[in-house]
Amino acid sequence: MKKITLPFGQETLEISLPDERVAGILVSHAHEYKAAKTETELVSEALANPIGSPRLSELAKGKSTCVIISSDHTRPVPSHIIMPQLLKELRAANPDIVISILVATGMHRPPTKDELIQKYGAEIANKESFIIHVSRNDDDMVSVGTLPSGGDCRINKAAANADLLISEGFIEPHFFAGMSGGRKSVLPGIASQVTVLANHCSEFIDNPNARTGILKGNPIHEDMLYAAKAAKLAFICNVVINADKKIIAAFAGDCEKAHYQGVEFEMALAGVRPVPADIVVSTNGGYPLDQNLYQSVKGMTAAEATCKEGGVIIMCSACSDGHGGIDFYNTLKESSDIQQAMNIIISRSRNETVFDQWESQILLRLLLHFTIIMVTRAPKQLVEDMHLRYAETFEDALQQADDILWHKGIQNPKITIIPDGVSVIVK
Known part of the structure; x- marks a missing residue:
């Protein structure tokens, strides 16, 4: 048996x-992959060696406000490991910077307080300033351009008004965006219902390139990438995790270049016949x-x-x-x-x-x-x-x-x- x-x-x-x-x-080979360093060390090393971007500490200098886009309770992002390091580097470079954590609910329900504590730990959940994105609240949104598909690109104004916009997340196969992570923290993460609905239209979902593991020629991905750039997403920290939800690799830096390196790593492990x-x-x-x-x-x-x-x-x-x-x-x-x-x-x-x-x-x-x-x-x-x-x-x-x-x-x-x-x- x-x-x-x-x-x-x-x-x-x-x-x-x-x-x-x-x-x-x-089975994904990510589940058998053995990282040579601890989860904390992997994130720390990625932040110290950003891909296609200055260090986060450099980006924080001279900025008054920073918004960190963070995945919601439906995603197994190990925020309790990533978030403390982001906060530490930002404040070490700029002690006076005002930081808000914008929870990217997309079209999901808001997280509960207990879910925030479970995700970030009690100290961050109780002491940091959180903004819960609600895609249906039109008053919270502002237009930052027009998507390649023609839809209005509207995002949470807290992100649009920030002096520095960064995000954390994780990279895994996604059934119509191709891969998660990177640009996806903006669209659908903190986008208006109007923008999400345009991007997730039946024409795009039916497109043969809107499938797991495909980015090239994927119209959903192309819209998402535009939204991230229009939002001026300046820096990301994305991780790859195994079956135990443990970090096995981390990628930080430019929202496109760092994401693509992470995608390349994940795709090499995740592909099965x-x-x-x-x-x-x-x-x-x-x-x-x-x-x-x-x-x-x-x-x-x-x-x-x-x-x-x-x-x-x-x-x-x-x-x-x-x-x-x-x-x-x-x-x-x-x-x-x-x-x-x-x-x-x-x-x-x-x-x-x-x-x-x-x-x-x-x-x-x-x-x-x-x-x-x-x-x-x-x-x-x-x-x-x-x-x-x-x-x-x-x-x-x-x-x-x-x-x-x-x-x-x-x-x-x-x-x-x-x-x-x-x-x-x-x-």
Whole structure:
């Protein structure tokens, strides 16, 4: 028997499969990469040797205000390691600089106080000045230009008005932006709903270059890069993490050059070859990335890249926070016909994009080709409302998958396992 450990919320699922049924296990090499230095040392070294930029201490001189864009609670960015070093270097060079931490919620809900403490540590969460971005608050936004796609580029005015704008984040495969990190802290991180909706339009989501691991020719990436430059994002500190959410590499400096070096490092580790199978098991990497169904679509797309047409995806994702987006949930719940729902989304122009449409579009794309079974803590009714099948246990999910495929004339179907679906680029 093949025994495999899957991340699931803040715990794990232990599954066992007959050896003869396992077609392959797709794992990012980042999970086995051994850094020669500690997490703190890696970040410190990156800040001391910025890529394509002066040191942060030099940039801080003569500035009155600084805004640090920081990822929100849905991202496993180790801010408790990165943020203290950013604050220390800024204040060592300019003790009087006024610093604000702008939490890049994008279109997500605001973090709670407990989530801020968990992310930054009590000292920073209680003593530093935080601004929580709310994309729907038009009064908080200001225009800084026009996106290449033609959309209005509106960002949080706290960032636009800062003398120095920097960001922290992490780099991982992203299912339509190609890779996370860098420019993404601005769009969608601190952008207006108007800008996010234009960038996440059905035309772009449908573009074959808007896929995991692709930056060149990706219209979503091109918009995001423009937004970062228009916002005058002067410096970034991005990290690459392993399955334990530990830093294995850090990249600091220019928002484009440092990001690309980080992307190159991550892509060399994350790339895996597909192992086609009728059943593919995936996860969203555990907490915090598997808090809801909305985020879990990412891990499903890794399975999409290696699942045979008409096959079954078993998605193991805790989803303790439920659906993660009411518009996303309602779109699926109110759709009796999957193809018709997709046609409606595709027919919308860029200026007609609705909230969470992109997530609905990708999930509908998957449902048109595969059966998706959720092993989850989300309520059964909620899961079924979204045209997904529900399973309390992995064993239950596998039995359902076998039954579905048996009725299609497939017996003892092979299984490919992706223990961390958000960490790999299946190509």
